[in-house]
Amino acid sequence: MTLPLPTERAGTLAHRTHHLADGREAVFFSDRGTPPVEHIVDQRPLDARSGGGEVRFDRLTGEWVAVAAHRQTRTHLPPADQCPLCPTTGGRESEIPAEDFDVVVLENRFPSLGPGLDELPDPGQVGERSLWGAPSPAYGRCEVVVFTPEHQGSFASLPPERARTVVEAWARRTEALSAMNGIRHVFPFENRGEQIGVTLHHPHGQIYAYPYPAPHAARLAARSRAHLAGTGRALMGEVLADETAAGDRMVLAGEHFSAFVPYAARWPLEVHLLPHRQVPDLAALTGAERDELAVLYQDLVRRVDRLYATPTPYIAAWHQSPVSTADREAGWLHLQLTSPRRAEDKLKFLAGSEAAMGAFINDVTAEQTAARLREAAR
Numbered sequence: 001m002t003l004p005l006p007t008e009r010a011g012t013l014a015h016r017t018h019h020l021a022d023g024r025e026a027v028f029f030s031d032r033g034t035p036p037v038e039h040i041v042d043q044r045p046l047d048a049r050s051g052g053g054e055v056r057f058d059r060l061t062g063e064w065v066a067v068a069a070h071r072q073t074r075t076h077l078p079p080a081d082q083c084p085l086c087p088t089t090g091g092r093e094s095e096i097p098a099e100d101f102d103v104v105v106l107e108n109r110f111p112s113l114g115p116g117l118d119e120l121p122d123p124g125q126v127g128e129r130s131l132w133g134a135p136s137p138a139y140g141r142c143e144v145v146v147f148t149p150e151h152q153g154s155f156a157s158l159p160p161e162r163a164r165t166v167v168e169a170w171a172r173r174t175e176a177l178s179a180m181n182g183i184r185h186v187f188p189f190e191n192r193g194e195q196i197g198v199t200l201h202h203p204h205g206q207i208y209a210y211p212y213p214a215p216h217a218a219r220l221a222a223r224s225r226a227h228l229a230g231t232g233r234a235l236m237g238e239v240l241a242d243e244t245a246a247g248d249r250m251v252l253a254g255e256h257f258s259a260f261v262p263y264a265a266r267w268p269l270e271v272h273l274l275p276h277r278q279v280p281d282l283a284a285l286t287g288a289e290r291d292e293l294a295v296l297y298q299d300l301v302r303r304v305d306r307l308y309a310t311p312t313p314y315i316a317a318w319h320q321s322p323v324s325t326a327d328r329e330a331g332w333l334h335l336q337l338t339s340p341r342r343a344e345d346k347l348k349f350l351a352g353s354e355a356a357m358g359a360f361i362n363d364v365t366a367e368q369t370a371a372r373l374r375e376a377a378r
């Protein structure tokens with residue numbers, strides 16, 4: 001009998017899809033070697049799901065805008081004993097009808113996109129004026145990724161095997177969502193800290209599956225496609241090679257991934273973590289790459305937590321290629337972690353130049369930030 005290779009160990013991570021009382025999907029992922037939750041019964045008398053919001057096409061910018069006026073009643077910073085992401089225990093029913101679990105991904109009860117799935121009308125073919133009278137339903141899917149049954153903590157404080165399960169959940173949901181009708185772009189992310197709008201303390205992230213490439217992703221994808229067509233090389237691969245050679249903005253390097261502060265960082269704290277190999281999204285990573293990603297991503301967020309006496313708010317954004325073939329050939333998965341914190345008690349707010357013009361002014365150099373993150377290694 002031959003032992004499995006390390007890269008095949010991902011196959012032992014299992015998941016099961018269940019349904020909540022209102023029909024939403026809840027996908028239970030289990031740590032390596034542990035069986036997933038086999039059976040759930042959601043006894044809550046939930047109302048039927050609402051029809052969701054709409055999207056409107058902005059003909060001045062060529063971008064879609066989602067309008068989610070139905071979300072105003074969503075849960076906002078509940079006390080710990082009413083947390084919707086804790087397990088269901090005793091008489092208290094939460095969003096997760098199980099007494100224990102490892103990682104759960106569930107459809108958001110108050111989604112900005114969805115629950116319908118379909119193709120958006122093409123603004124160029126329908127005629128932009130007619131879209132003013134008839135906004136499209138906000139097709140798509142919004143999911144919540146619950147990192148742990150524990151109410152306290154953060155991604156940084158998860159046991160290593162749990163962090164690995166979260167990476168697996170991101171990868172498998174990316175694959176499943178990318179295959180859904182009308183989905184054009186899948187975006188896993190984590191907001192950490194009330195200062196940047198977190199409405200639930202329980203350690204969790206989110207995944208948005210858009211019916212269009214998000215504007216920032218579309219700009220990046222267009223430059224990546226043009227660079228590949230013009231040079232035959234991947235744009236992000238050149239950036240990674242140049243940053244590795246320069247060295248002064250590097251933060252950490254492993255066998256499969258490296259992290260650096262980008263040369264033209266926009267935020268007082270900004271780091272990119274990316275694979276050494278061109279892959280379009282998390283679903284395309286091998287088991288060995290997912291193993292190392294879990295370790296290095298935890299290393300990175302722990303360094304961020306060591307920069308100040310209190311936890312630093314951050315947005316951890318997984319930039320994945322839009323699902324089109326041309327974008328997948330040119331794109332390169334990367335994590336962009338940013339924070340508006342510029343000192344112990346100071347946050348950078350997006351003021352006129354940034355918010356209105358998209359023209360960023362950073363008070364800190366990328367080289368200074370990289371040096372601080374290298375020193376925060378242990």
Ligand SMILES: [Zn+2]
Nearest residue numbers: 083086151202
């Ligand atoms: Zn909780």
